[in-house]
Amino acid sequence: MRLHKAESAFFVFMALVFGAGVLLVFAYGMMRLNAPAFEPRELSDFTRLLLGTGILLTLAVLFGLFFIYPIIRTQVREEGKLRAMTESLSARSESLQHAALTDGLTGMQNRRFFDDALREYLREFGRIDKPVGLMVLDLDHFKDVNDTHGHDIGDEVLRQVSRTLKDMTRYHDVVARLGGEEFAIVAPNMNQDSLVKLAERIRKVISDLVVEAGSARLRVTTSVGLAVWNGKETADDFYRRADRMLYEAKRLGRNRVRA
Secondary structure, three states: OOOOHHHHHHHHHHHHHHHHHHHHHHHHHHHHHOHHHOOHHHHHHHHHHHHHHHHHHHHHHHHHHHHHHHHHHHHHHHHHHHHHHHHHHHHHHHHOOHHHHEOOOOOOEOHHHHHHHHHHHHHHHHHOOOOEEEEEEEEOOHHHHHHHHOHHHHHHHHHHHHHHHHHOOOOOOEEEEEEOOEEEEEEEOOOHHHHHHHHHHHHHHHHHOOEEEOOEEEOOOEEEEEEEOOOOOOHHHHHHHHHHHHHHHHHOOOOOEEO
């Protein structure tokens, strides 16, 4: 059976502790052999020191085996489940018609894929009691971009934003274009603090994008609404809650994150 890196590191640690125990036993044996050279008081103090060290090493071994290692194994199993779920979604995507699940302009997943994936992630992560984060993004004043610079420039903005979202998310996150200038990210196993930090990084990077529009250098911003699943909502209710946060970000002045 192939071990995870964390498991390998744990067993190396345990081997070092075991080696220290062997040296401790060897030291005790040497002390007993040379006992006549010690004063009785010195021999007694040295024996207690070795015994105390041996007890601490034994406790370290027991703590590692019965507390640390189970935690590592649980994390490894959860990571395996997450990878298997991602592979399952990828296989499903390939088995269906590619055009039906992919946005033709950006190459991202589309609304249909997003809806299916969100339901499946909620179902699977509900079983293991882990959080699921949802991010809904909308480009600010995007209609003005199309009206002023034309749809070709607007399309290039959407493609660059799509690449940014793909580059800044993990392999198992679901990144989709829902339509127009609206995007969504399903971020499993991410709590609200982590989700807010990711959203702020994405918002900042998008605001730093520069799109050439003839002699002009065009910049865009995005508003972001966030929600972390409460474990009871349906997929539709969960999405609507994140969407309400998006509109709150718009109402407060755009180019901001609301959770």
